[in-house]
Every structure is written in C-alpha cells, then in structure tokens.
Amino acid sequence: MSEADAEAAEPTPGKTEVWIEKYRPERLDEIKGHENIVPRLQRYIEQDDLPHLMFAGPAGTGKTTAAQSIAREVYDDDWRENFLELNASDQRGIDVVRDRIKDFARSSFGGYDHRIIFLDEADALTSDAQSALRRTMEQFSNNTRFILSCNYSSQIIDPIQSRCAVFRFTELSEDAIEAQIREIAEIEGITVTDDGIDALVYAADGDMRKAINALQAAAVMGETVDEETVFAITSTARPEEVEAMVDHAIDGDFTAARAALEDLLMERGLAGGDVIDQLHRSAWEFDIPEQATVRLLERLGEVDYRITEGANERLQLEAMLASLALENE
Numbered sequence: 501m502s503e504a505d506a507e508a509a510e511p512t513p514g515k516t517e518v519w520i521e522k523y524r525p526e527r528l529d530e531i532k533g534h535e536n537i538v539p540r541l542q543r544y545i546e547q548d549d550l551p552h553l554m555f556a557g558p559a560g561t562g563k564t565t566a567a568q569s570i571a572r573e574v575y576d577d578d579w580r581e582n583f584l585e586l587n588a589s590d591q592r593g594i595d596v597v598r599d600r601i602k603d604f605a606r607s608s609f610g611g612y613d614h615r616i617i618f619l620d621e622a623d624a625l626t627s628d629a630q631s632a633l634r635r636t637m638e639q640f641s642n643n644t645r646f647i648l649s650c651n652y653s654s655q656i657i658d659p660i661q662s663r664c665a666v667f668r669f670t671e672l673s674e675d676a677i678e679a680q681i682r683e684i685a686e687i688e689g690i691t692v693t694d695d696g697i698d699a700l701v702y703a704a705d706g707d708m709r710k711a712i713n714a715l716q717a718a719a720v721m722g723e724t725v726d727e728e729t730v731f732a733i734t735s736t737a738r739p740e741e742v743e744a745m746v747d748h749a750i751d752g753d754f755t756a757a758r759a760a761l762e763d764l765l766m767e768r769g770l771a772g773g774d775v776i777d778q779l780h781r782s783a784w785e786f787d788i789p790e791q792a793t794v795r796l797l798e799r800l801g802e803v804d805y806r807i808t809e810g811a812n813e814r815l816q817l818e819a820m821l822a823s824l825a826l827e828n829e
Contacts, residue, residue: 533676556653557669560707605640622648623655671706699730754825772813
C-alpha cells in the first residue's frame with residue numbers, strides 16, 4: 501500500500517468515534533439533569549465516606565456515567581485499576597459473584613482504602629446470585645464499595661437494598677437534553693434547526709444516550725439536522741401523525757384510522773410497541789375530550805398487556821382503533 505493510500509485509509513478524527521463515549525462526562529459536576537443527586541455524591545467523596553450505592557432508573561439517564569465519575573474522582577489516573585465493571589445481564593450466575601467479585605475484592609489496592617465494584621443491570625441477577633452478593637458485601641465491606649445499577653429496584657432483594665444508599669435517576673428533562681445536543685453540535689460544527697432540536701428531544705424521551713446517537717446518525721445525512729431527518733433516522737412518527745390516527749378513530753372513521761396505522765407500521769417501519777409508547781406519551785397532549793383520553797389509555801393498557809403476552813401487534817392495534825371508533829358511531 502502506498503503512503504497516499506495509507507493516509508486515505510486512516511479514519512477522519514471525530515467522524516468514526518462513538519459520540520456517547522466521546523462526550524460522556526468524566527466528572528460529577530459535568531453531569532446534566534441530576535441537580536439533586538450530584539451534590540450528594542460529591543459530598544460522600546469530599547468526606548471520604550463512600551457507602552455502598554444503588555442507582556435505579558431508566559436507561560440512558562446517567563447511572564453508569566455517575567459510577568465511572570465517582571471512580572475518576574476517588575482514584576484519578578488509577579481509576580481503571582481500582583474499578584471493576586460487570587454487566588449482570590451477561591454474567592448473571594452465582595459463579596460471577598463467587599469468583600470474579602471475590603478475586604477483585606481480595607486483590608491488593610496500591611495505597612487506597614477501598615476499591616469499587618460496579619455491577620450494571622443488577623436486577624438481572626438470579627436470586628441465588630443476589631444472596632451470594634449480599635454475603636460478599638458483608639465479607640469485604642472493610643475494603644470494597646459496591647455500586648449497583650438497575651432499572652427496577654423492586655427486583656433487588658431487600659437485604660441488599662438496606663445495605664445501600666439508593667439514588668433514583670429519573671428521565672432527563674427536555675432542557676438538559678437540549679443543552680447537551682446544542683453543546684455537541686457546536687463542538688462538531690453541525691447546524692441543527694430549532695425543529696430538529698425539538699424532534700431529537702421528543703425522540704429521546706428522557707434518554708440522553710438515545711438523543712446523542714440520533715444526533716450522530718442524523719449528522720451523517722447532511723450538514724443540517726432538521727425535523728424531517730431526525731424522524732426518518734429514529735423511525736419515530738410525528739406527534740401530529742399519531743394524533744390524527746386517534747382523531748379518526750374517535751370520530752368514528754375506522755377506515756381512515758386503520759390507513760394511518762398501516763402507514764406507520766408498513767411505510768414508516770414502526771413496531772407496535774413504538775406506536776403504543778408514542779400514544780401513551782402524547783395522550784394528554786392530544787386535542788381530544790378528556791373522556792376520550794381516558795378510554796384511549798384504558799385500551800392502551802389492554803393492548804400492551806396482550807402484545808407482551810405474545811399477541812399479534814397489528815391485530816391488537818387495529819382492534820383498539822375499532823373499539824374507539826365503535827364507541828363514537
């Protein structure tokens with residue numbers, strides 16, 4: 501390969517990097533949207549009194565980022581040697597707790613009072629593994645701190661919860677996501693229109709990771725990121741399109757409602773679960789009577805349960821629209 505070819509083969513800086521990692525905050529004070537959580541974590545570090553922690557909340561809200569930021573602030577450049585990250589959804593058996601965690605907890609530390617073990621998706625651990633983890637937390641509490649991350653704290657056994665300071669991460673606010681998007685766009689030299697920002701915030705639904713991924717994907721399509729590009733990239737329907745489908749059903753026009761659903765599922769490529777999520781998110785924003793909104797939510801609950809149990813998505817959604825239309829004939 502010639503020198504010119506070698507240069508051409510090299511990736512362009514900034515273009516091949518994954519932005520969710522490139523722009524992941526490294527310090528607690530860089531984390532956006534959790535003004536009630538960050539100061540409390542900083543206080544633990546300042547007082548050198550870090551307890552076992554549990555971070556509970558939806559995906560993409562900063563739980564892993566917070567754990568890594570704590571490690572960076574406690575250990576500085578040595579954080580990787582003193583921070584063990586395990587994903588319980590991949591390694592959920594009791595052997596992981598008995599072997600990898602114990603081996604790490606027993607190893608030498610190099611001058612620090614304790615090491616940190618971060619167990620991501622801890623709610624995927626089996627009951628036996630959680631019981632073993634509880635005993636391990638007791639055995640090594642003098643030199644090891646555990647940070648557990650989960651989507652549902654109710655899936656964690658009470659003996660573990662009682663040993664942790666629990667922090668509940670909520671979905672990020674629209675302002676926090678917008679601020680991060682604008683900051684990244686400015687650094688990367690991307691032009692994002694106001695309606696493009698609104699579309700990214702809507703598609704993210706409180707998930708910062710989803711917003712940054714969508715921005716990177718949309719940026720590849722052209723120099724300007726607008727509403728049309730974002731909705732196409734994220735396979736998300738515009739709120740007004742979903743509302744129009746519901747309006748047709750409530751007006752008793754099942755044929756038009758079914759055609760709108762067909763467009764979303766077949767032409768736009770949305771999954772049935774995506775349609776349900778968008779309907780649920782936007783239900784109270786629709787310009788429809790309150791009683792109709794209540795009926796819509798009732799039907800959504802039934803459809804979501806049936807789809808979860810294995811029913812046909814399209815059939816269930818059409819049945820929901822039909823029931824709304826029949827009530828308004």
